[in-house]
Amino acid sequence: MSESDKPIEALLQEERVFTPPVECEKSANIRDRAVYEQAKKDPEAFWSNAAESLEWFKKWDQVLDWKPPLAKWFIGGKINVSVNCLDRHVRSWRRNKAAFIWEGEKGEERVLTFGDLFREVNKFSNAMKKLGVVKGDRVTIYMPMIPELPIALLACARIGAPHSVVFGGFSAESLRDRINDADSKLVITADGSYRRGQIVPLKQNVDAAIEGCACVEKVVVVKRIGESASINFDEKRDVWWHDVVESAPKYCEPEPMDSEDPLFILYTSGTTAKPKGILHTTGGYLLGASLTHKWVFDVKEEDVYWCSADIGWVTGHSYIVYGPLANGTTGILYEGSPDWPDKDRWWGMVEKYGVNIFYTAPTAIRAVMKWGEAYPEKHDLSSLRLLGTVGEPINPEAWMWYHEKIGKGRCPIVDTWWQTETGSIMISPLPGLTSTKPGSATFPLPGIDADVVDEAGKTVPLGGGGYLVIKSPWPSMARTIYGNAERYEETYWKRFGNNVYFAGDGCKRDKDGYFWLLGRVDDVMNISGHRLSTMEVESALVDHQQVAEAAVIGKQDDVKGEAIAAFVTLKEGINGSPEKIDELKKHVAQKIGPIARPESIYFTAELPKTRSGKIMRRLLRDIAEGRALGDTTTLADASVVNQLKNQYEED
């Protein structure tokens, strides 16, 4: 049995404890434990004091207005995020400090100093204004990991147009839904991007997506590929990025935003088929992202920092763009895959750029582990000082491997728990203070009032498990679901009363109070650290004309964490075949995007349902993972399960 298969009780017996390295203890940005107490005693004073680190046009009149579940932070404050990320650095010696070191998948390099980034952001801000974008308009961004992506985000922030970034791996149809939901006026894309040597046809997807979007007036296209992208260009609607930027004035007055004005919308999967547009506002979000970036990653002025996420996810928003830039940090931006052209690409880059801090996902660590230690061993990784993980629970085996083979036993690991909705890291070690245990995100950060409760909302004593909740508001919390305030309250603030935030994760605490995240307790899957709802994939499957019914589950997977397994009932007269499996997999990839492609599809004459008609996913999971079946007494027809199980075992 590998460690990842051990039951949680075994995890809670974890005896290995790693104390902070002495140098880290001595030099960390946060060295005094008193900060936890101070934050607890007077949270408003704590946050107010922290907010002084940002540059405001006008300071706030009131720190918090909390009418559960609605929070407003730094009321009356006026601020602009791009000023905090750029202008204040450009006024200092940091003008010539690298903000981003970019590497394309093909190996091209581009360094943008804060001065360069400032100039490009200002020009693109003016270009957008000229295209008719005004404060409050939504802009959808569907781009590869090239410098124009953070430039686009920051320019939106500068002119006060909330952005909605859609990950480049989503399909045209997913993009269309998100553009329509946000009612975006402008779409920014590229003629394509490179992924494992192949061209990803981003512009083609945009063309297909906006066929159904009345709201879109203009499309800005970055030329990333050139001729070989062979895109269609609609002269009336499409404009080239380089054309609109060329003639744009080089300074754009930043919009003085209200602290509570929206900064962005980011879609994420919930428990229904329709993704939710999580809305974040300006002042509180920036404070959360910048403060946690500084504290958790212990970033120093001279550090080279690399978060390997895509800006299409919240991790990229908070820890590639806003947090690091607000702190004046030099960050790596990489366009491609970790295994292209070979499986040591990342480690080659760590060596080449002297990366000090590296932040990635457990699924990536498990993939690297599988490829073998020879790849990291080819490179000098001695520049690394601190390692981080995010996105899913990390199994102790992967944690230890990361610690030993990448961090060479020297680097503290910060396992950071948070969500799109929380805006910034909530539970994590502070590297100069916290002793870590492999597999535990350790403790809530100062100012974060997290707890583990039972069904009735009562705190579970140490040693027990239940639901993770947050009992007080925090500045970077989501404010609503765009266009659906009711769903926001329903999803997060009803389960345990309207002043307790329900995260949707299970959690246990050990006898020492360490938090051990256990994964989702709802129908949200975590596929390679990406959130997808079972309903989303089910509705993509039943959208196929030959499918009658489908049930989808996340099945435990050694590398991905969870892999999608689908049980499908075909319509009368249609037969299942290996070709049909391929066809259905392709159909889902086309509907949602390649990340949603089921790993396995099983045909079945019927799905196991309770007498009230609910699909029994627990049983499907047992079958998919080859476990003995549990209680089936509530099943309407128990023979369905046995048939399914037999069929599965024959495979």
Ligand code: WTA
């Ligand atoms: C999971 C990503 C365990 C969790 C920042 C959460 C984690 C969901 C961790 C949010 C972690 C994230 N340990 N589980 N360190 N980090 N998760 O919105 O289930 O893409 O609810 O945000 O990922 O995913 P999201």
